[in-house]
Amino acid sequence: MGSRASTLLREEEIEEIKKETGFSHSQITRLYSRFTSLDKGENGTLSREDFQRIPELAINPLGDRIINAFFPEGEDQVNFRGFMRTLAHFRPIEDNEKNKDPTASEPLNSRSNKLLFAFRLYDLDRDDKISRDELLQVLRMMVGVNISDEQLGSIADRTIQEADQNGDNSISFNEFIKVLEKVDVEQKMSIRFLH
């Protein structure tokens, strides 16, 4: 399976992906074989259904949000490039990456990009604000049904109160960053991708 997959991926493509995402060669081929095994239509792209077929993702409370994050707005398919681009957010930050020249464009796995990824999971309508409703939706997904709506509502209110600085009753991305500034996001949002 793996060997078949790697033959399908052209060297130059790998190089491009490598440049764009920072994954290593072996990581890319490995993920490519995963990609093809998920790709039931065998057309080189993944649909939402392909993702939803992953059983663990199906029971992940945020499964659909995560899946959504892989799809650019308005699209129903994601190709390998896009797939890798999304995964690149979760690459751990390596030490030698930290002090690269600041002029280069920010890598996908930077702290703020990681945070932005998380932020987007809340922000469904992409207005760069987490409204109370959006927060409530995510909360509801995460806590299950035993908590009453009032309780959850008050939690959401409190959450927004805590984070909200400009009084618009929603959390902007800047406020989001501020709230999480003490959290070790670099570590928390990193996966050690297999080689």
Add this chain to the structure above:
Amino acid sequence: MRTMGGFSQMKLAVNFLTIGLVILSLPCGSYTEIPPKPPGSLTVLPPVKPAGGPQAFPDAENSNLPAFTMDYARIQVPFEVTLWVLLASFAKIGFHVYHKITFWVPESCLLISIGLIVGAIMHSVHEEPPAVLSYNVFFLFMLPPHRTGVWILYAPRDRSSRTWEPVLWFAVVGTLWNSIGIGMSLYAVCQIEAFEVQDINLQENMLFAAIISAVDPVAVLSVFEDVSVNEQLYIVVFGECLFNDAVTVVLYNMFIFVADMPVVEPVDVFLGVARFFVVGLGGMGFGVIFGFVASFTTRFTSNVREIEPLFIFMYSYLAYLVAELFSISSIMAIVTCALTMKYYVEENVSQRSCTTIRHVVKMLGTISETLIFFFLGVVTITTEHEWNWGYIMFTLLLALVWRGLGVLVLTQIINPFRTIPFNFKDQFILGYGGLRGAISFALVFTLPDSIGRKKLFVTTTICMIMFTVFIQGISIRPLIEFINVRRTNRNLETINVEIHSRLIEHTIAGVEDLCGQWSHYYWKDKFLKFNNRILRKIPIRDNRAESSIVALYKKLELQNAMGILDTVSGDINAGSSIVPLHEEKKSSGKPKRKFVAADLMNMHDILSKNMYKIRQRTTAYTTKHSLPNDSRTKEILIRRHTSIRRSLGPGSFNGPNEAKSQKYFSLPPGKSLDSKFPPQRLRHTGNDDDETMSEMDYPSARSRFNQPSRSSSRAMLPLRRLNTLTEVPSSSVVDLVDERSGGRGAWGRGMSRLNSSSSDSRIPAPRRHHDPSNGPDNGSSGDHGSGDNGPEGEQQPLSPTPAWAAEPGDRDDSGTQKPLLRPQWKTRKP
């Protein structure tokens, strides 16, 4: 604030007064008793009766019935022990009256200081150190509770953390590195004539180095905990605490053997290496065996709940003693024994016993730790010393250097394998945190007298301990603050952090699953499978392949419940910086503090969130087998998918109360689960017993219990039932149980009920039955799991477990059942 401070200072003074009184009473007491061997002091005692004769009355030849008798010799030993323990405990109270002391000065320093004072007093009255300090006593009675205590007291919060790999690396290899390095270079130092220590040969130096390299950073751990350094660092130091004294003891035994030999031949070196493995692995083996036997025993203790904890303690202790008997690593034995038991026993014993066990271990651990440092102080004064500037200074220096080097080299080797490598600051703190403690102290005193420079060794070791505990121990906190070591925000102060972190964790779990990242946990996975299939059958009473998630969940519930108890009852330890139960620092602990008692409900929110988290993490571990790579399985999945969706379709729009429902699972308005399934919900909340509930709601399900054969249930696979199953998302059942039982304070009962109901419905047996018969019977489903409960999906409504169960034993269903949940998710897809 000032008045408060003054007040506590006053209290402190009072406490010291108390301690002082005890101290005073102690030498007086022991004055009469220690010298019972010299006959002089015996005259103090009434010579009326022979020692040991408790009957004062029947002494007929006495002219008068004595109105007052005193037989101190009889009670001497227990009396002294009690006094010492009391004294140490008083000291502990004293420290915690005034918090700032323990904040800046580690408790071990304070204890040693008090020990020094007591030692000085005893020395001035020419008192021998108490017999309590015999070294057998230390190894047989004080060390075991101390070591197990460390495990309970300081166990890291995040068990599923991915940072466990380096622990053994640092503990084992690091200790070897240290002792060999220090030993060799000390030998080189000994060659310098100016120091007049040429008579110390290589073997003795190695022996001494082994003693010296036992790092025992309990004090550092408590500092780490206070300043909440990052988890990695904590776990590594914690692991060092646990394991490296085992390594040291092994080395010590080896070298003490070698030190006696006049000539060391190459064969002996090999034998030594072999012995190293025998001792270490043997200890672990004994631990596992005893742990397993203990677990097996608790299978039968359901009627004698009172003595359940006793079994646990006795078996652990037995493991320790037996390991001592064969002079293999007894510390290793007791730690592994505790670990093994923890794995199985908690499911057998009652909640109350669990609590008892925890508290007793905690208590014993604390008190033995206290005593050890206390005695360290006393003994420092009361033993004879041999001071040698050169040797002592070089030992201190070399120990620091080799430790530093070791950390550097070892992290270089291990860093490439880590998600987050140790950076330089981590390494520095790791190196600096190499405090020496109880083990070195005890080992050096057990040195045989045949070693010529024993006194020098004792002195050097004590210097070493003093130096590290006082200088490094006190300075490490400011240092951590100063160089700003990476911290884990253990104290989740805001709800935002709590929520967002959870979101991130879910995401990570999801993405890991998505990438099929399972092989990382391959062996763990394998073991869990084996464990569930075979091992668990023996010790666990209810012989069911319980999903590890439920087990974890139960455990978590228990811990949380105990956390609440502890805080509510104002446990004295809860305030102490040094002895938090690890469950108290769970994330739920913080909101608790913030919301105080009034918001107990909010804690339940957090509990349930924890629950989700655990499921996810465990899923991430064990996904290997459930990857539906088999094409036929996939077909089935898809088909089931569509059929469920179809069946769900019409039912989903008839809810009368759509208005309030929009938040459930974040369904878009009009598609809420709540509106779809109001009856079940109400029933759930109204009903007291889950078992009956499931029977009432799903009568047909009952039949499954008696029918391992699946054909009948397959026959009754109506579309309608499919509809029902999606109606109660399994997680909601669990949540309900959790909430209700939590509310009533009956965690345990709720859990066990949940458990039993789930276990009933789980029945692993039928599945196994099918395995062979499945192929012919159910041609379309290649995967037996999906053939079993997939198409019918009957287990779904009954049991909360399956949907959670992604652990290996049940991986087959998990793979196929989860899609059953899909409809809910689908509908809320924007």
